[in-house]
Amino acid sequence: MEVKLHDIGEGMAEASINCFLVKPGEFVKADDPLIEVQTDKMVAEIPSPTSGIVKEFKVAPGDTVPVGTVLLVLEAAGKGAGAESVSDAFRETATKTGTVMETAILPKKEAITQIYPRVLASPYTRKLARDNSVNIEEITGSGPAGRIVDEDVLQFIEKGKESPKRVGPVGTTRIPAADSSIPTIGKTIPFRGRRKQIAKNLLHSIQTIPHCTHFEEIDVTNLIHFRNELKDAGKPISATAFFIKTLSICLKEFPIFNAVLDEQNEEIRLLDNHNFGVAVDTEEGLIVPVIRAIQTKALPEINKDMKTLTEKALNNSLTISDIQGGSFTISNVGPLGGSIGATPIIQHPQVALVSFHKTKKMPVVNDNDEIVIRSIMNLSMSFDHRVADGATAVKFTNRFAAYIQNPKMLLLELV
Incomplete structure (x- = not known):
């Protein structure tokens, strides 16, 4: 089945894709978070409408998509389906996506647990990690059930600052002097998410x-x-x-x-x-x-x-x-x-x-x-x-x- 972006706010027209909370081939239960999105007013998680297997994503992090866009394809787990059929579906997805998985042989009708470890963290904690260019999967959580909290991210950042930086060899290529008559771009700021939606709302109002x-x-x-x-x-x-x-x-x-x-x-x-x-x-x-x-x-x-x-x-x-x-x-x-x-x-x-x-x-x-x-x-x-x-x-x-x-x-x- 297709999981689409629905209206999660008052008059919401679009949202930006922040990150994926699951991976292709992963088994999810109903209401498990699938994707984190940013609207003009909040960060929200899109939950799974049913239990099943994540087949493929139709969007990428950083995309800004309108309401109604298909976010991912979910293969719903059939009622009474045994562990063998679910495991076969995992292997088929893994083959298509090139993902290496190791699965244990499970008794028939035994509940399937997650193949990939889920990173437990609030949207704000994830944002804190992203803003500091930190891969949240590398952090060990100190919260309940291994949940990553803000303090874990901050400590990880501090450890990174204390680590010695590698210095590469000095190159010999001569860099031509910049033409001072041509304006240069120092850096760019993404115009999406809340900032883009604020702009649309204000333009409509004025x-x-x-x-x-x-x-x-x-x-x-x-x-x-x-x-x-x-x-x-x-x-x-x-x-x-x-x-x-x-x-x-x-x-x-x-x-x-x-x-x-x-x-x-x-x-x-x-x-x-x-x-x-x-x-x-x-x-x-x-x-x-x-x-x-x-x-x-x-x-x-x-x-x-x-x-x-x-x-x-x-x-x-x-x-x-x-x-x-x-x-x-x-x-x-x-x-x-x-x-x-x-x-x-x-x-x-x-x-x-x-x-x-x-x-x-x-x-x-x-x-x-x-x-x-x-x-x-x-x-x-x-x-x-x-x-x-x-x-x-x-x-x-x-x-x-x-x-x-x-x-x-x-x-x-x-x-």
């Missing part, structure tokens, strides 16, 4: 949605003081958690920004749940895990969910449910420094995205015409101009600013 970006300055001085009070009381809450909850409160008054435009049915669907995508910067590119039903959650729970999802994103261990169903997106780039504004691209089919930028102390004239030093943060809000108008966006950010500038007023709204 070509579909008429973006309009509204900028605002927010006085966060009182919020900083309030957070310090909570921290001193043993209840630390991140600024981002405050931003998320405050935006959710504002969306109750301005639900147009928590919506989806259905052009086919000519209607704007206002969504009940505030499912916020929180952009996380990872080595593989930007990824947006989703905190669900924020309108029902208190600040400590939002803070905890955000930290958990951020750690999973950085460790490349997000599941499909972690990235699906977002209705509104935020991006906090302020901690990176240097950013005073941006024109963020909306996550289609959402309606809006808010980005928080650098906070800096500035002289401000207060209501008494006095110059005081305040902490000012810049905000950028991109919205779908087909769905909402600029005046509505201004009212939305004004309401957000009012709460942030007087954070104790949030106590009247918090659940």
Whole structure:
């Protein structure tokens, strides 16, 4: 039977082949992992739909293939088939692939175990090995059942650094001087996997949605003081958690920004749940895990969910449910420094995205015409101009600013 790439994520169109987890001629059981793939949002393993023998692969590591592509051919083990027929199939596959195998003579109907030892390791551990040009099959695992863990890979890398390097003979061939007038390529970066899918998603969004970006300055001085009070009381809450909850409160008054435009049915669907995508910067590119039903959650729970999802994103261990169903997106780039504004691209089919930028102390004239030093943060809000108008966006950010500038007023709204 043919094992095809199926949709393992929301709106997934393609995936890159990372590596094979089995070999031709190997017997696998139902749900055993066959191939590791990289989508735009996660690393995932394609499981075997049934027990059988791996006959041949139809793709190669590094390929980027669309959903529906045949990945490999699996010869399903027939019901009641004895060990002799299975062993014959192993030998036939081995002959075709040129693989040398040694098999023991097994009693009839005895279960067949793996011919090749399976390398047990998580997708992130495999990625760690690949990124450091390490053959994971050469590593001895220290985890349960010989599973290879991150520490095993790191120790293997360190041992390699300590080993003496071989120095080859010095050649005598003269290398001509490079023509300085011609630009040379230093190195190349693969444009596939998550980076390629991010590019496709952003291009589709910018070509579909008429973006309009509204900028605002927010006085966060009182919020900083309030957070310090909570921290001193043993209840630390991140600024981002405050931003998320405050935006959710504002969306109750301005639900147009928590919506989806259905052009086919000519209607704007206002969504009940505030499912916020929180952009996380990872080595593989930007990824947006989703905190669900924020309108029902208190600040400590939002803070905890955000930290958990951020750690999973950085460790490349997000599941499909972690990235699906977002209705509104935020991006906090302020901690990176240097950013005073941006024109963020909306996550289609959402309606809006808010980005928080650098906070800096500035002289401000207060209501008494006095110059005081305040902490000012810049905000950028991109919205779908087909769905909402600029005046509505201004009212939305004004309401957000009012709460942030007087954070104790949030106590009247918090659940």
